[in-house]
Amino acid sequence: MDLIPSKLRQFVAHVGVIPILFFLSAIVTWPILAEMELFERFYYYSRAHEDWDLDELGMLVINLSIALIFSAIYQSRRLKKLVHEREYQRKRAEKNARHDPLTGLMNRRAFETKLEVAGQHLSDADECFIAMVDLDKFKPVNDLYGHAAGDATLRAAAQRLQAEVGEAGAIARLGGDEFAVIFERGLDATQVERIARRLLHTMTQPFDHDGAQIHIGCSIGLMNWSADISGTEALRRADKSLYDAKTQGRNRFAWYDAELDRQSHERAEIQADLKLAIAKDEIEAWFQPIIQIETKTLIGFEVLARWTHHKRGPIEPSVFIEIAEDSGQIGALGLSVLRQACRAASNWDPSLTISFNVSPLQFHDPNLVDQIKEILTQSDFDAHRLTIEVTESSIISDFGVARTKLDALKALGVAVALDDFGTGYSSLASLRQLPFDRIKIDRSFVTNIAGEPQNQKIVTGIMSLAKGLALDVTAEGIESREDLDYLEGLSCSLGQGFLFERAVPAKHVAWLVDEQWSDWAKGPTEITEKVAVLQSKAS
Structure with missing residues (x-):
């Protein structure tokens, strides 16, 4: 019994409502017209009034009715097709809004x-x-x-x-x-x-x-x-x-890992504060002494960056410098610190020099030489008192480009040094192709060298190489009298390290020159006895 209504519904959906209504109307009105003999009356009436052409008019009405029925059927089916197409597009749009079109996965x-x-x-x-x-x-x-x-x-x-x-x-x-x-x-x-x-x-x-x-x-x-x-x-x-x-x-x-996430969150906060700190020169230039080992005289300072955060206190350079490199702020940081250093050093004894390490990312900046020239001009600092240090990772990708940049720095009067010598994989090629004035032996080879035979062989080889190339050598990381004596026996020209002094802010440089370095001629033994007192005064 249920099949009949279902088939009727399918028939109505397929044919359309309007044609069915026309058909039903014809079925209902046909017996009435037949009973009333209207067709017969119409026939005789039209014969009696042939000049009115009523038969042609009747045929026209019938033909128009048939055409209307077929038109209704066509429009109904067309409407049905449009409804189906609209429903298909709606479902397709809904799917595309929630699924990736390339893979078919959820978006x-x-x-x-x-x-x-x-x-x-x-x-x-x-x-x-x-x-x-x-x-x-x-x-x-x-x-x-x-x-x-x-x-x-x-x-x-x-x-x-x-x-x-x-x-x-x-x-x-x-x-x-x-x-x-x-x-x-x-x-x-x-x-x-x-x-x-x-x-x-x-x-x-x-x-x-x-x-x-x-x-x-x-x-x-x-x-x-x-x-x-x-x-x-x-x-x-x-x-x-x-x-x-x-x-x-x-x-x-x-x-x-919640702890790693906490560290990452802390790192993000430091990164957010870093930009403002650079703009305000809150990351300061500090200075670690460089001495001439043979005469124990002060010849200059290495410029180091130090940051005392207004809430976190001192932040390790290894932390904020890495963040600056990752966030693209290392160039602005380096220029800020170099500018401070040149301004401070311009008032010192003209015999004192400063050395500044340029990061690999900053070295690749095409405007680096012009930026350094501008800083030297603005601070009225003699270019011959500045040494720019670069690492092998800065130059290894393209010796030709590196040479052009180093030549441009030397044309300004700036000296150039190869930093962390011995830790790279192409040091000899670097020295052969590039115009360095000095090499710095990495602290990993210098600290406790008196007790490390392998490091002694490496440093001895570096010293022989430097002598053959007529290059000055700076040994960093000197922390004991034994290390100093060993390097002096190798005729190493320059040294720096905690044995002499840690880095200090610019305002303490005058005190170091006047009070501490005057005792250096006596040797590091007397100086070592005064380190604790001097450090407490410097802080």
């Missing part, structure tokens, strides 16, 4: 909605895990093989991700080569790690594209999501663990 918007829903059903007893997956070595794929290969690689990576995760979780492409997974099937941490290891192995297998084999990998950040944190925070923590996995060497997974 960021849909994933965040899913996180929100999952968080609402997450209880204290539940364990839910989130994974962030980022492809390693993906950028070279686009560079070497083109964007079509990159798209194919992303699709293949998404398929491998789906194959490994299976029904255990929902996957999304957040953008670029970054994916996210929320595990929803009651897995424990061990099972999640097992999936992560399989995925790491799978992603290292080459992809085939147009006869070429494409090699990538992936890094994974894992997060155990509890009910006391929001989905947004859980995603941030998973992203933080992904960053940790990448910094540890890539092609591995890492769990979220």
Whole structure:
């Protein structure tokens, strides 16, 4: 019995309402017209009034009615087709709004909605895990093989991700080569790690594209999501663990670590304060003495950066300099410190020099030479009293460009020194091709050299090389009388280290020159006895 209404509904949907109404009207009115003999009366009436052409008019009405019926059927079917097309486009737009068109996975918007829903059903007893997956070595794929290969690689990576995760979780492409997974099937941490290891192995297998084999990998950040944190925070923590996995060497997974996150947050705060500190010259130029070892006389200072944060207190240079390099602020930091140093040193004895280390990133700045020239002019500081120190990592990429820049510095009257000599892998090539005036032996070879036979051989070789090239040598990291005596026996010309003095601010340089260096002719024994008192006065 139920089949009849169903078939009627299908018939009405297929033909349309208007044609059916016309048809039903014809069925209803036909017996009435027949009963009233209207057609017969119409026929005789038209015969009686042939000059009115009523029969032609009647045929016209009938033909128009038939045409109207067919037109109604056509329009009804056309309308139905438009409705279906609109519904298809609506569903397609809704899918595109929530899915990545390249891989077919959920997009960021849909994933965040899913996180929100999952968080609402997450209880204290539940364990839910989130994974962030980022492809390693993906950028070279686009560079070497083109964007079509990159798209194919992303699709293949998404398929491998789906194959490994299976029904255990929902996957999304957040953008670029970054994916996210929320595990929803009651897995424990061990099972999640097992999936992560399989995925790491799978992603290292080459992809085939147009006869070429494409090699990538992936890094994974894992997060155990509890009910006391929001989905947004859980995603941030998973992203933080992904960053940790990448910094540890890539092609591995890492769990979220609250302590590392705290350090990262602290680092971000320092980075935010750094820009303002540079603008206000709050990162100060401090000065560590450089002496002539044979005569024990002061010849100059190495310029070092020191920062006393208004809330955190002193921040280690290794911390804020690394942050400055990573955030692109190292150039502004270096120029600020050099400007302060030149202004302070311009009032000192003209025989005293200053040495300033330029970071690799700052050395590659095409405006570096002009910036140094401007500082020298503004501070009225003699260029011949300045030594610019560069490391091998600054020059190794292109000796030709490095030579041009070093020649430009020397044309200003500035001396140039190769810093951390002995720690690089091309020191001899550097000395042979570039116009250095001095080399600095790294502190790792100098400190406790009297008790390290291997370091003694290395330093002896460096001294012989420097003598053959007519270069001055500065040994940094001298911390004991024994170290000083050994270096003096090798005829090392210059030295610096804690045995003589730590770095001090500019306002204490005059005190060092007047009070401390006058005793150096007596040797470091007498000076060592006064270090504690002098350091307390300097602070």
